[in-house]
Amino acid sequence: DIQMTQSPSSVSASVGDRVTITCRASQGINNWLAWYQQRPGKAPKLLIYAASSLQSGVPSRFSGSGSGTDFTLTISSLQPEDFATYYCQQANSFPLFTFGPGTKVDIK
Amino acid sequence: QVQLVESGGGVVQPGGSLRLSCAASGFTFSSYGMHWVRQAPGKGLEWVSLTRYDGSNTYYADSVKGRFTISRDNSKNTLYLQMNSLRPEDTAVYYCAKGHDTSWYYFDYWGQGTLVTVSS
Numbered sequence: 001d002i003q004m005t006q007s008p009s010s011v012s013a014s015v016g017d018r019v020t021i022t023c024r025a026s027q028g029i030n031n032w033l034a035w036y037q038q039r040p041g042k043a044p045k046l047l048i049y050a051a052s053s054l055q056s057g058v059p060s061r062f063s064g065s066g067s068g069t070d071f072t073l074t075i076s077s078l079q080p081e082d083f084a085t086y087y088c089q090q091a092n093s094f095p096l097f098t099f100g101p102g103t104k105v106d107i108k
Numbered sequence: 109q110v111q112l113v114e115s116g117g118g119v120v121q122p123g124g125s126l127r128l129s130c131a132a133s134g135f136t137f138s139s140y141g142m143h144w145v146r147q148a149p150g151k152g153l154e155w156v157s158l159t160r161y162d163g164s165n166t167y168y169a170d171s172v173k174g175r176f177t178i179s180r181d182n183s184k185n186t187l188y189l190q191m192n193s194l195r196p197e198d199t200a201v202y203y204c205a206k207g208h209d210t211s212w213y214y215f216d217y218w219g220q221g222t223l224v225t226v227s228s
Contacts, residue, residue: 034214046214
């Protein structure tokens, strides 16, 4: 099975900050990677798919990059509604999809 | 707009059974793969199961294989998850999720979730 790790596990940031979250796969997954945002008590929301494609309706301050084993999610200017937990998900090893453990972004 | 509404969660004893439903609207349900994903209290996300758009193929995580059965009724726009031989470690919020437009390997819409608690 492909294991996913994320770093950091949590980050404290201020409104307007640039935030970068890293996701690493235990083996190469090409660009079969998605990012999700989950606010407390809510369902996850798809932000990025295919490593760098922005999901319809998602603000352009979110961007994704990477290929192979190393990926990043960047929030260019953090907004109050962005305080949440972010998960990466690999979609390469069909059908055994796996998620990273999550990165919590909270208010500094 | 796309809506997914889960139901059927509750408290069940270890070894018991439960059937979850997910009512879909706002899209052509019969054209998309559909998933179940769960989240234990305070934990991360775990993919559980997938059915192809026509129900012809189903897939499961190792943790539920042989105990859970995913199915769908395209005439009712409804997805199901039959859960048997439930264990305490199955306690979680269960979400249904729609396969993405470009690839059903991603989950582009999620329901609000239904809580399953396995406890004596």
